Amino acid sequence: MSGDLAHRTLVRMGQAFAFRPPPLGTFHSISANHHTINLSSYNPQWRLLRHNISTFLATTSSLSSDGIRQSLDMLVKKLNHQAANNSSIVVPSDHIKFALFQLFTYLCFGEMLDTELLKDLRKVQLGMLGLAVKLSVFNLSPKFLMLMFLPRLWKLLSFRKRQEELIVPIVMAHRKSCNENNNNSSHNSYLDSLLALKAKESGRRLTDEEIVNLCSEFINAATETTSTVLEWIMANLVKHQVIQEKLFNGTRQFTKKGDQYVEMENLKHIPYLKAVILEGLRRHPPAHFLLPHTLDNDIILDGCAIPKGAVVNCAVAEIGRDETVWKDPLSFMPERFLNGNDGMHMIVEEKIKMMPFGAGRRACPGEGVAMSVLEYFIANLVTRFHWKRVEGEKIDMTDRQSFQGLLSR
Numbered sequence: 001m002s003g004d005l006a007h008r009t010l011v012r013m014g015q016a017f018a019f020r021p022p023p024l025g026t027f028h029s030i031s032a033n034h035h036t037i038n039l040s041s042y043n044p045q046w047r048l049l050r051h052n053i054s055t056f057l058a059t060t061s062s063l064s065s066d067g068i069r070q071s072l073d074m075l076v077k078k079l080n081h082q083a084a085n086n087s088s089i090v091v092p093s094d095h096i097k098f099a100l101f102q103l104f105t106y107l108c109f110g111e112m113l114d115t116e117l118l119k120d121l122r123k124v125q126l127g128m129l130g131l132a133v134k135l136s137v138f139n140l141s142p143k144f145l146m147l148m149f150l151p152r153l154w155k156l157l158s159f160r161k162r163q164e165e166l167i168v169p170i171v172m173a174h175r176k177s178c179n180e181n182n183n184n185s186s187h188n189s190y191l192d193s194l195l196a197l198k199a200k201e202s203g204r205r206l207t208d209e210e211i212v213n214l215c216s217e218f219i220n221a222a223t224e225t226t227s228t229v230l231e232w233i234m235a236n237l238v239k240h241q242v243i244q245e246k247l248f249n250g251t252r253q254f255t256k257k258g259d260q261y262v263e264m265e266n267l268k269h270i271p272y273l274k275a276v277i278l279e280g281l282r283r284h285p286p287a288h289f290l291l292p293h294t295l296d297n298d299i300i301l302d303g304c305a306i307p308k309g310a311v312v313n314c315a316v317a318e319i320g321r322d323e324t325v326w327k328d329p330l331s332f333m334p335e336r337f338l339n340g341n342d343g344m345h346m347i348v349e350e351k352i353k354m355m356p357f358g359a360g361r362r363a364c365p366g367e368g369v370a371m372s373v374l375e376y377f378i379a380n381l382v383t384r385f386h387w388k389r390v391e392g393e394k395i396d397m398t399d400r401q402s403f404q405g406l407l408s409r
């Protein structure tokens, strides 16, 4: 789907295309009857959950508190440790993913979880994600082949059990403290906002099973996407030393003597930082496609009939690399997002030029938080270290999960 068709369907006909197809069987078995935001179709349940997450993310003060600094400190410590023991060579991928996992569990639960608990939870979350993807084949196979998939299905269910064992005690502790405070406190965590939520018509509160799913969705949706973009941007900074130097010159003026941090409130004064992030999102969107959309009525679009229930998607990565829209689209050039250049407007003449967060009613509710987290981490990683290629090694920019860098600042 091209940028103008994406605009017509997701923005102009936004309501018609805001539905989701029913999840496949394996997701059904672990989704508490589709009770997550991304799996809910376009209905009152989705509106309630979507309004809740958007309000929480717009008002959370957790990002300006200690949480984000603690995650950065942990990352810096691990990088320093690895560099000291490995001739200044670091493989930052896993450290970056874990630091962001720690940060987003902090936003979710409002407390820094103990490292062992975090590791256990990370293993479960990743295990479930991986198996859900592998088992999607199972949903399309004839039923008699079911036996072949049973071991993986058991594994998925055992991960699910462990996930509940880890998250339910946290939910129960928060529920107790919410009850003691009469639900009056402002929400310090996503979990607290979920505990206070009541369905408008029935007045029903969420069950533990539903809360576990919503917390799991929050942590996965936030961690995997944000950390992937962060890795791509750091890889580009290793490759393009001039861009890294320019960024360093922009950020270092905001570090105080004796204190190496670029603080949250200063990030907005570094336009080049935002330009680097937007270019990272344009060139390497973590989701190459949207989550599947569908319609609940037949419609005619450009003379073509689209039946109710048809699965509709957009080629997010292709839209951001469209050479009829972007000059030299495969090059990494943050300057295009600075004043007067071609990246300044994301929608031109009803054509979407890039949509890493989607568009319209189902667009990602985490965009603002993701941008702030990326700005904070990149500004601080660039002021702390000089990122260089390992001598004699090429920088491999094909899609994969890790890259190597050399630290020396």
Ligand code: HEM
Residues within 6 Å of the ligand: 037, 038, 039, 050, 053, 057, 217, 218, 221, 222, 223, 225, 226, 229, 285, 286, 287, 289, 290, 291, 292, 356, 357, 358, 359, 361, 362, 363, 364, 365, 366, 367, 369, 370
């Ligand atoms: C760089 C980071 C991120 C990127 C690129 C990204 C991208 C996306 C995309 C492409 C979608 C699908 C939109 C569609 O189907 O039309 C989506 C949905 C979603 N994202 Fe993100 N996301 C990011 C970070 C986050 C964060 C930080 C959170 C939460 C804290 C989050 C929560 C969600 C949720 C709940 C949905 C489902 C929305 C719905 O179905 O209504 N995402 N995201």
